[in-house]
Amino acid sequence: MSEQTGKQLSKEEKDARFEAELLPVLDPLYNFAYRLTLDEDDANDLVQETYLKAYRFFDYFEQGTNAKAWLFRILKNSFINEFRKKSKQPAKVDYSEVEGYYNSDDVEGEGGVASTTDMRTESVQDLIGDEVASALNALPVDFRTVIILCDLEGFTYEEMAKILDIPIGTVRSRLHRARNSLKEKLEKYAKSMGYNS
Amino acid sequence: MESRFTETHQKLSEDGHESECDKIAHLLDLMIDGEASTEEQAYFNTHIEECVPCFESHQKQKLLKGLVSGHLKRVIVPESLALSIKARIQETV
Ligand SMILES: [Zn+2]
Numbered sequence: 001m002s003e004q005t006g007k008q009l010s011k012e013e014k015d016a017r018f019e020a021e022l023l024p025v026l027d028p029l030y031n032f033a034y035r036l037t038l039d040e041d042d043a044n045d046l047v048q049e050t051y052l053k054a055y056r057f058f059d060y061f062e063q064g065t066n067a068k069a070w071l072f073r074i075l076k077n078s079f080i081n082e083f084r085k086k087s088k089q090p091a092k093v094d095y096s097e098v099e100g101y102y103n104s105d106d107v108e109g110e111g112g113v114a115s116t117t118d119m120r121t122e123s124v125q126d127l128i129g130d131e132v133a134s135a136l137n138a139l140p141v142d143f144r145t146v147i148i149l150c151d152l153e154g155f156t157y158e159e160m161a162k163i164l165d166i167p168i169g170t171v172r173s174r175l176h177r178a179r180n181s182l183k184e185k186l187e188k189y190a191k192s193m194g195y196n197s
Numbered sequence: 198m199e200s201r202f203t204e205t206h207q208k209l210s211e212d213g214h215e216s217e218c219d220k221i222a223h224l225l226d227l228m229i230d231g232e233a234s235t236e237e238q239a240y241f242n243t244h245i246e247e248c249v250p251c252f253e254s255h256q257k258q259k260l261l262k263g264l265v266s267g268h269l270k271r272v273i274v275p276e277s278l279a280l281s282i283k284a285r286i287q288e289t290v
Binding site: 015023027030034040043044047051052056126128132133136147148151152156172175176179 | 226227230232257258261262264265266268269270271272274275278279281282283285286287289290
């Protein structure tokens with residue numbers, strides 16, 4: 001392994017290594033892109049671009065280091081440099097429509113006659129999920145980003161600082177403010193559902 | 198009168214019960230994100246054992262994190278995406 005460092009790999013070897021190390025991050029990366037752009041096509045483009053950039057710089061990527069954080073960082077930079085400019089203020093996406101579409105498989109399931117109790121529980125879960133999604137989407141993109149990285153992807157503060165190019169102190173305060181605004185948005189909903197705030 | 202005294206007393210005594218709760222508030226995120234040091238954890242846990250408001254804010258903060266980690270739906274990656282990434286990479290010299 002380490003004997004080979006710096007030696008030219010054949011293109012096949014390089015491609016194989018690239019796929020083995022970086023493609024497993026595709027799912028979280030696409031989800032991150034989607035939460036940033038709120039658009040499937042944009043997320044698609046952004047992820048492709050991220051992988052092409054990563055491929056170009058793959059020689060600088062040290063094997064065994066944090067591939068996920070590295071890719072997230074590239075994606076976030078691409079988003080800031082290109083997508084953010086061109087993206088019109090994200091129109092109010094109809095979330096339930098998009099997510100309903102993605103989940104249509106579970107809903108339709110052939111059995112069809114799933115017990116009503118299960119169905120009911122599931123749709124309550126869906127409601128909460130939709131509500132969390134729309135509260136999150138209503139946040140400024142910087143706030144949305146730290147919440148996704150921390151709560152959904154489980155990055156540490158240190159990793160987040162590297163991905164976002166900001167000091168850890170800024171990560172902490174941004175996360176704190178982000179959570180406060182998310183809380184505010186969700187509290188309205190919680191009240192309407194009869195929870196105590 | 199008496200109860201009023203107690204409130205004020207609680208807030209200001211031992212130059213500051215209040216500031217201790219403030220410190221706890223600053224540790225909330227560290228605690229729920231697993232970023233607090235051992236000392237911070239000990240300090241935090243001791244405090245919330247006897248301070249109901251701080252105990253409650255801890256519960257709320259955990260709940261909030263759980264809403265995102267447990268309820269936000271993941272979108273499904275289009276099947277074509279991995280294929281087109283592989284294809285474009287193979288074209289790249
Ligand atoms: Zn307290």
